[in-house]
Amino acid sequence: MNFKGGTIIIGSLLWDKTPIRHKWRTLCLNEISTKTPVKVKIRYGRQSQSRQNTYSMIFSNHHSTEYGQAYVLGFKEIIKNARILESQAFALASAEGLWGDKPSLNKSWGTVGLLVNPNIDSKDKTGADIIKKRWAEIYQNYTNTFKSTKYCIDNETPVIDDNGFLKIDWTEEMNDYDFLIATPVVPNIKKVLTAKEIADVMKDNNYFEYFENNAANDITTFQDNEIRQSLGR
Numbered sequence: 392m393n394f395k396g397g398t399i400i401i402g403s404l405l406w407d408k409t410p411i412r413h414k415w416r417t418l419c420l421n422e423i424s425t426k427t428p429v430k431v432k433i434r435y436g437r438q439s440q441s442r443q444n445t446y447s448m449i450f451s452n453h454h455s456t457e458y459g460q461a462y463v464l465g466f467k468e469i470i471k472n473a474r475i476l477e478s479q480a481f482a483l484a485s486a487e488g489l490w491g492d493k494p495s496l497n498k499s500w501g502t503v504g505l506l507v508n509p510n511i512d513s514k515d516k517t518g519a520d521i522i523k524k525r526w527a528e529i530y531q532n533y534t535n536t537f538k539s540t541k542y543c544i545d546n547e548t549p550v551i552d553d554n555g556f557l558k559i560d561w562t563e564e565m566n567d568y569d570f571l572i573a574t575p576v577v578p579n580i581k582k583v584l585t586a587k588e589i590a591d592v593m594k595d596n597n598y599f600e601y602f603e604n605n606a607a608n609d610i611t612t613f614q615d616n617e618i619r620q621s622l623g624r
Contacts, residue, residue, distance in 0.1 A: 392518035394470035397463045398483055399506070399573035400426070401433050402448040405462060406604050415486035419479060420464040427465075429564040430458040434612050435589045436544060436578040443598040446589050448605070448612070450559055450575045453547040455583055457613035463564075463571060470570060473525040480505070480572050487574050496555070497533045501576040502542075504550075504557035508569050522570065523556075530555035541577045550575045586617030593622065 398404075398420065404412065405423070416423070434456050436449035470476050480503045481494050489498045496503040505526050511519040530537065530553070543549040551557050557573060565571060593599050599622070606615060 394569035396570040397465040426462040431461040433459045443596045450550040459612040506557040506571040527554040586614045590621035
């Protein structure tokens with residue numbers, strides 16, 4: 392088994408300077424300068440108390456959601472067994488604040504999902520099957536707390552399934568990787584937001600840091616230009 396893995400990064404995971412996230416990026420991931428831009432369907436869709444009730448990013452399969460730009464940062468460690476991928480997932484979960492009294496990949500508001508290269512079987516089907524089986528086993532521990540149907544808006548296909556596998560597009564830029572992990576969050580606004588609605592909440596709360604830091608780091612959604620126009624910036 393000799394797989395290459397990484398993390399799909401949207402939002403503050405790339406630029407947040409809090410100690411826990413800085414430590415995670417430093418210990419687990421390659422240098423930020425090596426990040427790979429990737430097309431991902433993302434939009435603003437979760438009202439965040441930690442962001443003064445402005446909207447933060449979500450993965451989305453809604454028919455109106457177009458591709459935005461995210462990044463992949465590779466793991467420093469080669470995936471030589473399922474345990475290594477598992478440890479990377481728990482490290483991401485810790486950086487995201489998903490741990491409670493004990494290590495966990497899952498909380499009521501978010502979880503760590505796994506995206507598998509659709510051509511993985513041609514590289515090492517036996518090894519890939521071991522990893523996929525182990526991942527599904529981990530998610531059996533969360534049957535009482537994890538509901539994939541929460542991870543959607545407006546009756547779209549949930550962005551993660553019951554076994555913890557991400558149901559988002561594998562795009563061409565991801566082809567250098569075998570396995571990718573990411574953190575979908577539960578959209579607590581169960582509708583499609585317009586650019587004006589997103590901008591108005593920022594103006595009402597006089598809080599622009601999240602949107603501006605994303606833009607400064609080239610993490611963008613298809614609505615960014617409209618949002619900026621509504622902000623008058």
